[in-house]
Amino acid sequence: MNIDGVNTGVVLDHIEAGKGWEIYNLLGLDKVDCTVAIIQRVNSTKYGKKDIIKVDGDVDLDLDILGYFDTKMTVNIVKDHKLVEKVKLKLPQTLTGVIECKNPRCITSQEQEIVHKFRLSDPENKKYRCIYCDVVYKESK
Amino acid sequence: MKELRHLINITDLTVDEINHLIEVADDIIDNPEAYQDICAHKKLATLFFEPSTRTRLSFTAAMMELGGNVLGFDQAASSSTAKGESVSDTIVMASCYSDIIAMRHPKEGAPFVAANHAEVPVINAGDGGHFHPTQTLTDLMTIHRKKGKLGGLTIGLCGDLKFGRTVHSLIEAMVRYDDVKFVMISPEELDLPGYMKETLDAEGVEWKETRSLEEAMPELDVLYMTRVQKERFFNEEDYIRLKDSFILRRKMLEDAKEDMIVMHPLPRVNEISVDVDDDPRATYFFQALMGKYIRMALILFMLGMK
Numbered sequence: 001m002n003i004d005g006v007n008t009g010v011v012l013d014h015i016e017a018g019k020g021w022e023i024y025n026l027l028g029l030d031k032v033d034c035t036v037a038i039i040q041r042v043n044s045t046k047y048g049k050k051d052i053i054k055v056d057g058d059v060d061l062d063l064d065i066l067g068y069f070d071t072k073m074t075v076n077i078v079k080d081h082k083l084v085e086k087v088k089l090k091l092p093q094t095l096t097g098v099i100e101c102k103n104p105r106c107i108t109s110q111e112q113e114i115v116h117k118f119r120l121s122d123p124e125n126k127k128y129r130c131i132y133c134d135v136v137y138k139e140s141k
Numbered sequence: 142m143k144e145l146r147h148l149i150n151i152t153d154l155t156v157d158e159i160n161h162l163i164e165v166a167d168d169i170i171d172n173p174e175a176y177q178d179i180c181a182h183k184k185l186a187t188l189f190f191e192p193s194t195r196t197r198l199s200f201t202a203a204m205m206e207l208g209g210n211v212l213g214f215d216q217a218a219s220s221s222t223a224k225g226e227s228v229s230d231t232i233v234m235a236s237c238y239s240d241i242i243a244m245r246h247p248k249e250g251a252p253f254v255a256a257n258h259a260e261v262p263v264i265n266a267g268d269g270g271h272f273h274p275t276q277t278l279t280d281l282m283t284i285h286r287k288k289g290k291l292g293g294l295t296i297g298l299c300g301d302l303k304f305g306r307t308v309h310s311l312i313e314a315m316v317r318y319d320d321v322k323f324v325m326i327s328p329e330e331l332d333l334p335g336y337m338k339e340t341l342d343a344e345g346v347e348w349k350e351t352r353s354l355e356e357a358m359p360e361l362d363v364l365y366m367t368r369v370q371k372e373r374f375f376n377e378e379d380y381i382r383l384k385d386s387f388i389l390r391r392k393m394l395e396d397a398k399e400d401m402i403v404m405h406p407l408p409r410v411n412e413i414s415v416d417v418d419d420d421p422r423a424t425y426f427f428q429a430l431m432g433k434y435i436r437m438a439l440i441l442f443m444l445g446m447k
């Protein structure tokens with residue numbers, strides 16, 4: 001299967017296989033006015049299988065947020081068919097509207113219109129605390 | 142325009158600011174007549190979405206003794222919250238009618254939401270099991286008046302350390318003073334939350350846990366008792382099982398230091414036996430009085446008047 005290279009835009013490589021759509025939605029790529037390709041379950045010498053997203057267009061994406069999901073992902077910034085920057089992902093200091101506080105005592109459990117916001121409290125263990133109630137976010141199993 | 146100050150967590154105040162508040166409160170005690178009209182024509186809104194006796198009364202008394210006025214409600218049922226109004230809308234409305242707001246809410250983080258929408262200073266008067274900074278100021282004022290210092294003390298925290306917001310705020314305040322040690326005395330189910338333990342470790346503070354109040358007693362300068370709060374439990378069985386975990390009786394004070402002080406944010410249910418009340422170390426009613434003076438100092442500070 002052939003998919004054209006990117007002229008000017010972003011290539012997200014080494015996405016954990018199966019997570020491509022999640023990243024697509026997270027970055028709001030359904031709303032951008034340019035060509036976007038998601039390639040799923042590509043053979044990878046490093047990880048076995050991987051997903052790739054190619055965005056061909058000069059769009060402003062919040063790439064910081066990607067660090068929360070997968071710091072192993074490779075983010076390549078392309079300009080005029082040339083790789084101009086490899087962005088090293090790290091855990092973002094804050095997460096706004098990405099994850100939701102599950103503490104039933106938190107004000108966000110009562111007032112649905114409040115935007116859920118978390119701050120990084122322990123980078124080593126990837127712990128994020130709700131800015132309202134301070135409770136650590138735990139991923140559902 | 143001067144930036145609005147809010148008090149959500151005790152750490153919103155620097156140590157210098159806390160010391161300043163204590164100085165002003167000391168001066169209010171010494172010279173009450175100098176402050177009796179200082180807040181004339183100012184209004185404090187007490188927005189209490191959850192029942193309270195001491196905190197609301199002490200805020201009310203504080204503003205009245207400063208010559209100001211007080212308006213508000215004392216339960217969510219008597220506010221528009223019962224009709225589904227959001228915290229932010231209630232606060233914007235209250236900002237129109239008052240110069241300063243003291244707010245209590247059962248949900249954690251509600252005063253923080255309020256502060257993001259208010260056009261006047263917001264004081265957190267307790268948000269669920271989270272923070273209660275004015276109780277902490279009360280506690281610091283009490284320790285200052287009784288011990289003459291805030292550093293170099295061993296503080297025993299006893300009872301519900303999991304949901305006990307007064308305990309959390311007190312720890313956050315005291316870790317900033319030199320040579321403070323903590324002894325945590327609680328049943329395992331009501332242990333201090335992980336994020337508070339992280340705070341203690343990050344600050345390099347000496348602390349330990351024990352399940353025995355008697356064992357901890359001899360080394361304490363301050364014994365801070367707390368109530369196991371029924372309203373924090375989703376399951377009544379757990380509450381009943383844990384509510385009588387620690388009861389302080391007069392006989393247990395035999396091993397305590399002569400100048401130790403017994404504090405309690407009140408109300409107590411049965412965790413301090415009434416026979417302790419006559420012991421000179423019982424400080425909890427004095428503590429309630431100090432709450433009024435430090436809140437007077439805080440209101441002046443938040444209004445930019447002192």
